[in-house]
Structures are given as structure tokens and as C-alpha cells.
Amino acid sequence: MRVFTVAEAKAMIPEVRERADVIIRLRANLAELSLTLNTTGESPAGGGVAEMKALEAHLGEAIGWFNGHGIEVKGIAPLLIDFPAVLDGEDVRLCWLEGDERLAWYHRTELGFAGRRRLA
Known part of the structure; x- marks a missing residue:
């Protein structure tokens, strides 16, 4: 498991x-397509289930970037991520x-x- 300093994590926020x-964007597209498919059985682009599977794959890849960099994805709606760190000798x-806007x-x-608290 990667352990970040506060400075390292803050430096990653623009890319995050x-x-x-x-x-x-992918989450919203997937939600809309899912609703349309469940309601009408068809998708506007005509891709149907294959289109939904492709969106799911792209979403998985996007989430995988975070995991690949040692960042924990805790939720996607809303997107919530954690950077493992140590502050004052304690795992946080x-x-x-x-x-x-910032970390x-x-x-x-x-x-x-x-248990969220503001960083000093």
C-alpha cells in the first residue's frame, strides 16, 4: 500500500x-442509458446493451487509474477518494x-x- 505525504496528495489534486x-461524465451517461434501456428497451444511439457494457468498461478503466496510483476509491456517486497517509504517527x-477544490x-x-476533520 502506498502511503502519501500531504504534499504528495495535494500535488495530485489537479489530475484527480x-x-x-x-x-x-461516464457515470451520468451510464445512468441515463440505463434508464432509457429499462424504460424503452432501446438506446438513442442504437447500441443497446453493448453500449452500456462499453460505458461500464470505460468507467472501470477510469476508476482503475486511481487504484493504480494507490488512491482508494470509496464511492462513485458522489466520487469519494482517500489517500492513505500518516499524520502525527497515526494512520489516516x-x-x-x-x-x-482542494485537498x-x-x-x-x-x-x-x-470522522472527517480539516487538515491543519
């Missing part, structure tokens, strides 16, 4: 935000939530999102 935009997760939160590993 760019890649988050891709996930958000530096926490970024979709819509955050400004952390929580103790065992507490999860409910």
Missing part, C-alpha cells in the same frame, strides 16, 4: 479533478470529495467519512 470529471486517510480533509482510518 481532471480524472474525476471523466468519471462524472486524506479525503477528497467530488466538488472539493482539505482527513479522517482516522478506522473512523471513515464520519
Whole structure:
């Protein structure tokens, strides 16, 4: 498991935000296509189930980038990611939530999102 410093995690936020935009777009496209297929049985582009599978594959690839860089994806709606870190000798997760402009939160590993605190 990769352990990030606060500076390393903060330096990754511009790319995280760019890649988050891709996930958000794919997630929305997948939700709309799924609704359309479930409602009408057809997709606007005519791809149907194959189109949905392709979107799912692209979403999986986009999420895989985070995992491949040691970043934990905790949820995709909204997108919530954690960077494993150590603060003051304690295992924590530096926490970024979709819509955050910068990395400004952390929580103790065992507490999860409910234990979020602002970074000093």
C-alpha cells in the first residue's frame, strides 16, 4: 500500500479533478442509458446493451487509474477518494470529495467519512 505525504496528495489534486470529471461524465451517461434501456428497451444511439457494457468498461478503466496510483476509491456517486497517509504517527486517510477544490480533509482510518476533520 502506498502511503502519501500531504504534499504528495495535494500535488495530485489537479489530475484527480481532471480524472474525476471523466468519471462524472461516464457515470451520468451510464445512468441515463440505463434508464432509457429499462424504460424503452432501446438506446438513442442504437447500441443497446453493448453500449452500456462499453460505458461500464470505460468507467472501470477510469476508476482503475486511481487504484493504480494507490488512491482508494470509496464511492462513485458522489466520487469519494482517500489517500492513505500518516499524520502525527497515526494512520489516516486524506479525503477528497467530488466538488472539493482542494485537498482539505482527513479522517482516522478506522473512523471513515464520519470522522472527517480539516487538515491543519
